[in-house]
Amino acid sequence: MQRKAIIIGATGLVGQYLAKQLSELYDTLIVIARRPPRYINASMRFYQLNDFDNLAEVFTSVGVNHTTDAFSCLGTTKKQAGSDEAFRKVDHDYNVSFAKLCRDKGVENFFLLSSMNADLDSRFLYNRVKAETEQSIKELGFAQLVIFRPSLLLGRHKGRPLESISQKAFQLISPLVSEALPMHPISAKRVANAMAMCAHNIYERHKYLTKQVSATTTIIENKQMLAMTRVKR
Template sequence: MQRKAIVIGATGLVGQHLIKQLSELYETLIVIARRPPRYINASMRFYQTNDFDNLPEIFASVGADRTTDAFSCLGTTKKQAGSDEAFRKVDYGYNVTFAKLCRDKGVENFFLLSSMNAKIDSRFLYNRVKAETEQAIEALNFAQLLVFRPSLLLGKHKGRPLESISQRAFQLISPLVSESLPLHPISAQRVAVAMAMMAQDSYERRKYHTAPVLERLTIIENKQMLAMTRAK
């Protein structure tokens, strides 16, 4: 039985690294995005959309089923979206719609990129919406939901000058900062590697029964991602 993965957010900071990782694990890689990803290989099936409101129509032909693992790296900021409502539509609306469509197709395993500070009672809209998205997808009762909560992501953020400033400041002091600190920034590539590692680990647990299966909800915190992707 061939393994399949379906991904949204594949052209973002983490997503562009993730599809490279997943292409080595899955025989078929389904990508839904507004523009073609920079990385393309023979196993990829790309579905272009100008509007994620069309996700239900796209899902009619993607061929997702119980052999498919779903990954979402989709996200934006209020500044990029233009308003609170537009931001929520992307980070909550599109992610939850994608998850529901996956669940309706029989997908059992969902991998969600979230944020370290996702809290339902946060005074910051970004953090509240991340937490609300986690809760809504958890309520869909996937066999396994893995939520990844990175700290500040290191990489080139188009249109995010404040994060770029933070990254440059961190690079100056990074030799003095231990990765054991919970708020230590992490590169987008390492987050992608961690997501792929957890997908493979989950698969091997289920297939070979060499270890207990993961809990229905598994949260992978920033510190754990740093540890599992640290160069030996």
Template structure:
């Protein structure tokens, strides 16, 4: 059976690492984005969406079905979005729209990049929206939904000089901090590795099941991602 992966958020900090790793696991890699990713190979099919409000139109031609796994690394910040409304549209509406389109086409496995601070009761909009997105996608009933909640992401954030300075400081002290601590920073590459490795493990386990597994939602916290990528990162 030919395996497909469908990815949104492929040009972001985690997404650009994820598509490299997924290209080694899947026969076809479908990338939906506003601009082509830096990494391109022969297994990749790129679909340009100039405005994610029109995602459904683009999605109709990608050939999604139950043989596909879906991955979302789509996200922004309030500063980048420019307003609370636009931030929520990107982080919640677009992610939920993508998930619904996938579920309607029979996609069974969905992998969502969220945040360790996701909390519906938080006083911070970012945390509340992350939690709202998780809960809404849970309600869609994917056979397997896996939510990844990283801590501070280490990597090059274009146009975020203050964040880059903070990351450099964390990188200097990171070897001195135990990875068992919840707030330990994690590189975007290791988050991508955790996502790809988890998807591969689910696929391998599915080959030995005679019946469909019951609906399942797994939440992979930062500590777990650090543990499973300790060798490969």
């Protein structure tokens, strides 16, 4: 059976690594983004979308169905978005809209990049919106919803000077810090690796599934991602 994947957020810090891996795991990878991803190969089908308010229009032609797995690495910051409302629109509304469109097309497996501090009761907008997005997508009833909650992401962030400073400070002390600590930073590439590994497990299961599985949600915490992607010496 030919397997497809669809991804939004493929030009972001984690998404750029994940898109490359998914293009090697699936027969076809559908990428919806404002600009082309850095890495493109023959299995990718790129759909340029300048305004995600028009996402539903793209779905009329991408060919998403029950053989498609969906991935979202879409996210921003209040500073990049310009306001609380604009931030919520990207991190919550666009993600939930994408998930709804996927579910309406029969998609059973959804993989969501979230944040370690997602919390509906948090006093911080970023954490609350991440939790609200998780909850909204849970309610759609995917057969498999896998949520990834990384800590501080290591990598080049455009327009995020505070995170860049944090990363430089961590690099100085990283040899002394155990990966067993819950707040241990993680590289974007390792998060992508963990997402691809989980997708591969579900992808393999499809060869043997003969009936619809019940709706379940799995949360992959930062500590688990670090353990899954640790290089054995």
